[in-house]
Amino acid sequence: MQSGLRIGSIFGIPLQIHPSWLIVLGLLTFSNGLNWQADYPAWGATTAWGVGFVAAMLLFVSVLLHELGHSLTAMAQGIRVNSITLFIFGGVASIDRESKSPGRAFLVAIAGPAVSIVLSLSLFGLGLLLPTASPVAVLTTDIARINLILALFNLIPGLPLDGGQVLKAAVWKATGDRFKAVRWASRSGLILGWGAVLLGLAMVFLLNDSGGFWLSLLGWFGIQNAQSYSRVSTLQESLVKTTAQQTMTRQYRVLDGEMTVEAFIELYFQASAKDNTPYFCSTDGRYNGALDVSALQNLERSQWQVRKLREFATPLAEIPTVTEETQALEVIQRMESENLTYMTVLSPVGSVAGVIDRGDLVRSVGETLGLKFPSEEIQRVKEEAAFPQKFQLGVIALATELEPELETPA
């Protein structure tokens, strides 16, 4: 639900409205207007429709305040909020990454319903002070009721609802396993979603209540979202459990550091230039470092026979490296944020054990998920140095919190 019309921003968060929200606005104005004309004939039609429209707009404000509750709590934890979008089923705050601990995740989850409850109680209180059956009193009480529904509905314990996030935080706290927590909360979301679909259909076909369509649709939306939580979590788990050692290949070349630049250039152009094979050089069995081929491009031709490769090597201590135990998650995060085409894996004695590029990551993470990528596709990823559109490991990894407790001690 990322798409939507941007209508402004609040606390620096872009605020978007999905076209489906307009359906809600229209339906709500219509049903409020009809109900209030019948309930309060003294108002007259214009007032009833007008108050109906204002009530629909205030639902918008209520949902926005609910989402701001989540967003500001996340921001207080140093997490970026990309947008708040209002759509047919309410609002959604797109939060950059998850909280670092179950306690913090709980706070982000509960902040939305807490805002709605506080609003509801204040408005119910205010409604008692206003003259009965006046448009302002009816409006106030109606918005109070809507906020109460917003809070209670969202506390249903299944993803993607806030209650599902609370359940996730609780299971995470109890088991220490964030992935198990998401599995439980999304399974619960699936069960509740299917429950809503079936109940809705029963309402339609057994009771002739067309409101059941809405419930079924809501359930279906919940199922889709619960499944996507579960998919992302499974992927994150495999990124944490796959090690650099399982991912790395020996697709690199070690050259003699005493080789002249001229000899190297001949060799380099014999090997087809299409692959991004990393080069290292060593002298007498000791690594000089990684060879920076681009540094050779500016070298004057007269120097080619004189200069040695080792002069252009960057020591292994100065290039980005990981150990064999490093999680694939960290490898990807660093490759994405440092814009690397490959990562060097060092052995315990400090020599090159292997290299990892994006193609290797797609293959090995895919394997742990039971996905088989054709070798042509892996080769394309290697050449383009970009993750495939349908397997965006970079995006997922950057949104995943590193877990120090799962790292094997080096």
Ligand SMILES: [Zn+2]
């Ligand atoms: Zn919420």
